[in-house]
Amino acid sequence: RFEDGTASFLDIIALKHGFDVLERLTGGMEKIKQHTFVLAHYTYSVLSTLKYTNGAPVVRIYSDTDFSSPDVQGPIINFNVLDENGAVIGFSQVDKMAGLYNIHVRTGCFCNTGACQMHLDMSNEDIKRNLQAGHVCGDDMDIVDGHPTGSIRISFGYMSSFEDAQNFLKFIIETRLSKSNTEIPFQSSVAKLTAECVPGHHSSCNKADHLSPVPHVSNRELSGDPLMKSTGSWQPAETEAESIRAAVSETSVPPCRRSGEPITVTSIYLYPIKSCSAFEVTEWPVGNQGLLYDRNWMIVNQNGVCLTQKQEPRLCLVYPSIDLEQNVMVIEAEGMDPISVSLEENTGKETVISESKVCSHRVKTYDCGERIATWFSACLGRPCRLIRQSSDVNNKSHQKHTKGLASAAGISLSLVNEAQYLLINVASIRQLKEHISTRLEEPLEMEELIRRFRANIVISAPESFEEEEWAEISIGALRFQVVGPCSRCQIICINQQSGERNKEVLQSLSAARGRKTNFGIYLMNQPLRSSLPGVLSVGSRVLPVLKENTEIHPPTSSEEKCSG
Template sequence: MVEKKASSLEELCTFEGFKKVWKHYGYDSDIQEMRDEEFSRIKGITYLDHAGTTLFSQSQIEGFSRDLAENVYGNPHSHNLSSRLTHDTVEHVRFRILQHFNVSPEEYTVIFTSGCTAAIKMVAESFPWRPATLEEPGSRFCYLTDNHTSIVGIRGVTSQLGVTTIAVKPDELSASTQSTESNSGPSFEETPHLFSYPAQSNFSGMKYPLRWIHQIQTQKLYPSHGTAGRWFVLLDAACFVGCSPLDLQAYPADFVPISFYKIFGFPTGLGALLVRNDSSSIMRKNYFGGGTAAAYLVGEHFFVSRTSISSRFEDGTIPFLDIIALNHGFHALERLTKGMKNIKLHTFGLARYTYMILSTLQHANGKPVARIYSDTEFCDPSTQGAIINFNVLDNNGDIIGYSQVDKLASLYNIQVRTGCFCNTGACQHHLGLSNEEMKRNLQAGHVCGDNIDIIEGRPTGSVRVSFGYMSTFEDTQAFLKFIIDSFVRAPARLDECRLARLRESAAAETTEPPIPQSGELGPEPNLEDQDPIHGADLKKPDFDSVTNGHFDAGIQSMKSIDVAGTLTNIFLYPIKSCAAFEVKHWPIGSKGLLYDRTWMVVNLNNVCLSQKQEPRLCLIQPQIDLERNTLAIGAKGMSTVSIPVESGGGEQQTQTLCQSKVCGDRVKTFDCGDEVADWISKFLGRHCRLIRQSSDFTRDVKKRHLQGQAWVSASLSLVNEAQYLMVNRTSILHLQEEIQKRNDASTLQFNTEHLIGRFRANLVVCGTQPFEEDGWTELKIGHTSFQVVGQCGRCQMIGIDQDTGTRSKEPLQTLSACRRGKVTFGAYLLHQPSETSSYPITISTGSWISAIAKREGSDPTAENQSG
């Protein structure tokens, strides 16, 4: 019997296959053991957004907590013993930061800021720009097009000063014909210019040459030939320093902004500007805050600043406890990894391995599975960081939107980053988007950070995965398995020709120049050792797509359907994200079904909890008794607790008023008391409160216009988007068939009612055709009229079994497969009261429904109502 030869894919998807790609893995210790001890909180999670922020270690937090418990740190502006301890510790941290970058206090100064962006803003506002005049061209601000938004934002300062701004493409940098020698020091007779580029692109992970720093400073390389003056370099190192050593002794940039959470994960909101002392004298400052003044007079324009550069620019009291926390970050990083060079090699290896498979992965028909946006072939860690940026392609070669990829990734507990990553220049370059297309996308409603991922068949952004020092081979396995399971038309295969070429480059692995030992972390001296509520940003219902411009053109093509079907089910969800309460007939009020999503569960920080964070919410069963005016709350194994559905004016005065947010809207609520809070806390195993939307608070849908007339005013309860969510039972049956086709019927069973429950609709209708509701613009249930205002974009929440609270990848995977484009299911409705209507109005199951649909319906989309 001949043994079957393993495929290239099977061979690569093993640790032995990984070791053939890259030999540097881990830190001379069991990395999985380190991860279990230091990062146990991410067990079961594949975290691949380290370029956004890396993760802090357990020992780092424990060391910091112990430090705070054992020492008294006072305000460093005072002179008592506790304040002196703070001052001395902070100064030690400054030294350690400089030591990390292989320089001394005689060469560089650390100015603490709130982050990298604040450091960049400090340079922009303190740089001695000279505006252009008739006599001289003035200063120039040049920046690489592959730069973070925060760098490009400097032109907001320069444009007001009349300073010339030049955006430079990477391939436009060329050696100057001049042989100007480097200036030895600052000269105020010379015009100052600033050039900024990233040490590493936060979009593609491309590492730009650090030798550019000296070449630009000496005018051997700069984008504006013949410009007299002195060039300074602002090196954006925020993305670079998370996984790579930066030797400022060898590459002395004038200004280096960083954020510490990119390196340690904690603390956030703390960064620094590293300023080369030879360049610090040019920095100008007008405002002065507490701690920056050596002396001043209140009645006379007299001020003397402190002498040190850090004291002059750190306004007010610095966040000294956060700064002290950095000490424990350095210590933990050194102990766990033995230095940044090891981190660079380890994380690059994971990225290289993932790139090798992802870039050669094919569908059964031979078409690629991914389009990768990269400037390198991941051959050398000195030119490529641990970032892979890509879009997924279906077997027809069409791009699958990043929003859909993100939602499916959540089913596998994989966390990635999507969009343009605050880097419009790189996004345009790699996606091939012109300025005109970017402007058209904006007109179509797309803004940075939203989920509009495809416009006219072209992507607006991409998917980014990035690795950190605690990432493991198992993370790459989980990610690649997700891609293959979710998007590859089986059987998966590899591009063998390309793979062979990549293997050859792996065999000829680049040998890196040695990193100066002084650039590594030194020994610890003298001191003891995430709308987060709803996941990604939510898109409001696309009212404009059915009301603005499209309606007039399409109104003539509308057809009236006398009877579209019947209303089969009515569900309300008194407590947001808790179980449904099914009724046969129910009154509707000004906000939707009476008492629908009137209450919500919040944590101790008054943040709303949904099933995304607490799946067991679906096991809490609320029931409303209209005759008794009570809301009863029960769950298996728990006694029932009841509260009144309405509170009288006097009683409400005793309730605790609070402010909460739902989908970005601030809502006025009041607390429902300790008894029900204790009940929910006991059931969920965490401290929670139950709050109710105040009856005197109105949360309105934004007014839109239809044929020149305003929408009727529509108020909302604690729903996400609209008053009602409707699904079509016929569409459910079609989806159910598709699920069974894609899965083994013996292992996965979805009955109709169970599947309906996952979509958490208010109204279930029975139409004649699957997905005919996509084209409906108006709906009438009996004599009650509703306006259709958008489709519901679905997320991973439909993967939660409403009977058990367990998660599954279905039905989202099948919905993604059978619905091209946005993963939408169900329609949003607003009630349209007539002139004679008065609340309450009752609707009942069994009622006939009729609809108006456009022959060529638009496809408005919105985010998930299912909370």
């Protein structure tokens, strides 16, 4: 009665065959229930015993049962990770770090606002306050006014193994208790349940000896696999955290500028094709969507889904460049002949405008043709196409990014994720480099680190992270509003010269910045009223305005002064 069209009767017929296969491979749903519950019970038992050296728990588990019976508890564990002081670490932070260990977790409220309110002790007013702060389902706004907006969930299925459970525990231990050797007791009841419930002759449920837990599991034993060893933690243990926070507190986020040294633009990058290599320039025209031609194109798979370096790291080895005189974009890659694409937008009648999706917002695009699609498919070894944003329908920026701008209705975005520009500070990069150098045998070069953060504007300011205290900046005749920090993801773990991944950059950033992985600030500028485009140039002076709307000037004497 509620079907939209004809019911999928072919899928309904296939259900019986699916259940028959499960019965043949696993011994039936009852065996699956027992197998998955044992894994959940084991993980729950170990998680609930993990403690910091000060006795504080590492996680807070949300459950209506004590995991004593599979009849009332499914193979799901819902929890939040805590720091040594008992404060919740945001679920988006944990999710990003879990991805580095190839662990997939679900986060948020899981379409169950009532349970979320009950276990997180949120009132109706708290829910309203979160919505007013801009929190929506699926975003990474995990902490509002110091309180979590959701939690983390892990689930086990019939294909899950004891090694999967141990790998998850290794992840928690290595990132939270990397310096602890405390023995983690394992309850004997779990061993008994494993022996009774998990049959040894069902291969997909894993063999009994394969699933049998050891009597005691220590951090050292769980970290015994050299492939799983981490050189750093995303939220360091107590002693390391104190030293890092002390160092960061002296240099990050000063209440005002402590130096009268001028701030200048040192580098400008645009990324004509989303997630491909940077194109560095010394000066460049500015349009109403940001740097001219910045992220005007993107690559999609055969299903029309945007490809990024998260799925295809080799995109960083595709080098687009813009030739304004010849009015073409030239694309190069190793082993491929260069190919050019006209900068003129295809507005012919045969052009088909379609709708694509970038993060959570929809954009109008059109396909760039078979010739370039064949080139990219050969380059990446998978079917894909190049599409370009259509100028017919502007991609309006998010409301949270236009707040306070005089002409918000006229501001639009290209194919960027968040804002028109991303700015980073060389001094902040330098401080992060010091943290990373202690974790790597071969330290990263400054240029490599700068390129990993894929900024449009790189500045040289005297103080690290002072950019986070700015409300506005002026660069020449251009004026920008700061719309928030950039929360980093796994892409900064990719070497932009080779496409290789490592974990240390994101882990070091998280350790140095506390609970978040913020680095750099987003900027928006109002539409240009002049018919001539503005120009952004290397060497231009940057004049910031503090969040208190106090403009920063050089000190009037040899003594450093705070702007009033």
